[in-house]
Amino acid sequence: MTTLPVALTLNAGSSSLKFSLFDISGAPTQMAIGLVENIGKQPRLKADLGEALPAVARELKPEDAVDHTAALATVLALLRGSFPGAKASVVGHRVVHGGPHFAEPMVVTDQVMAELKRLSPFAPIHQPHNIAGIEAARAAFPEALQVACFDTAFHRHHPKANDVFALPREYYDKGIRRYGFHGLSYEYVSGELKRIAPQIHAGRVVVAHLGNGASMCGILGGRSVASTMGFTALDGLPMGTRCGQVDPGVIFYMVQQEGRSIDEVRDIFYTKSGLLGLSGISNDMRILESAGVPEANEAIDYFVFRIRRELGGLAAALGGLDALVFCGGIGENSRKIRRRICDAMDWIGLELDHDRNDKNARVISTDFSRARIMVVPTNEEIVIARAAKRLSAMPEAAAAE
Incomplete structure (x- = not known):
């Protein structure tokens, strides 16, 4: 069977996991999109698997999505059964906060993960769940490249006056700044x-x-x-x-x-x-x-x-x-x-x-x-998929794996 290179994109929320699958043999083309919601409670799976396959909308057993790791395993079982010839060579993640340094998508390394965890207090409702999604994907796809795409990156070139608060100057150096969010959406539009x-x-x-x-x-x-x-x-x-x-x-x-x-x-x-x-x-x-x-x-x-x-x-x-x-x-x-x-x-x-x-x-x-x-x-999702494909094609990506 011919292997089809695909990118999986993940957007992990507090009680949800949004996912998309893209064919990246050429320009990224969406093959599937879906959502696991109410993780840890009464989980439900919804998915559109393209014109050739029926849509999915069903309740899950609690153990099928007790946490993000279990939810991802459920998603992967669905995608592998629906697209047996597809192989995820790269996984792209939405990460809400990139802090002052991440101004573009990054290959996830141990050093990058450490910095993302350090930024958790900057986005306490979002960042820990984004990190949980990355950790689950790294465990599920140990050979795939993991790419983080930041909601703050699009705004990292603001003029200084639009970037500061009127606080003592040392707080700016500590990262207390105006970051802006929804950057992946703004980049697409x-x-x-x-x-x-x-x-x-x-x-x-x-x-x-x-x-x-x-x-x-x-x-x-x-x-x-x-x-x-x-x-x-x-x-x-x-x-x-x-x-x-x-x-x-x-x-x-x-x-x-x-x-x-x-x-x-x-x-x-x-x-x-x-x-x-x-x-x-x-x-x-x-x-x-x-x-x-x-x-x-x-x-x-x-x-x-x-x-x-x-x-x-x-x-x-x-x-x-x-x-x-x-x-x-x-x-x-x-x-x-x-x-x-x-x-x-x-x-x-x-x-x-x-x-x-x-x-x-x-x-x-x-x-x-x-x-x-x-x-x-x-x-x-397409913004994440494009970044994932671009970084996976770079020579330094192989060194990061």
Whole structure:
């Protein structure tokens, strides 16, 4: 049987493992995509295995996904049974935090792993699970190249003024900086703009990655200039369960006046706030849009207000605006949210075409809008697969194995 070289991409979350399989005999082509969710609880497997095979959606036994290692073993059993001629020569991983030094994808070595673990306090909700995914893959594929792709890397060339906090200077040297996140998504969208709208790509673009995690990025000539997220993936916009921007004095109040521990405060900020906390109903925008109650409407109002406010700030950082691009689950699918963000924004050059918006067209601005409004579905997996293929072809990759 002929062996087909493939790349496996993994995105390990706190209770989930997203995966994709790519044929890398040429330009990476997706063969399968899926998800194991509710790891350690009541796990469920979903997978699209291409046109030739039926989709998978089934409950798993608890022992089949008791942790990320078990979940990966379940995924591999599915993929090996579905694609017996495929051999994963490289595994690409999404890693949320790359710190000040990782500005591009890296081959995972013991030294790189040590640095990723050192960065865990910078992204306490995400980084340990990313590391668990890498460790599980290294055990499952001891001969495969492991490649880490960082959400922070796209933002590592910010001007110094957009990279610092107004803290004593020694904290910057300790790594306390504005990093920005969702970089794999922004890299993909920027690359798509270069392909489909090169004049827009060369100009001043704000990309709004709106989903359960949400942020915005000001991009000038394809390079990140400013981001709404900062030191952690907690700052900026309100998200599904994360608070976004908040006065640090709130932390002092909760600790000193309410007697809460730092762990309790962290749990509130990361898992009980955002759309869920404001509404008291759900972190799912679809549920909030259909709820029709004041609490849901107030949560949506705040979400939209913060996006509009950040849009103005990013346009100022860019020196103007040539395009606003929506991506992410909410950005790609919620016509109502896009409309509310863009309405009455002609002062910044945005004029929404409501018919195009309702049809989820790629360009949803009017023909007379000074700045273009677009919807570009993101694809973080292909960014990881491209990086994995590129690094696996480099001579130094063989030395790292």
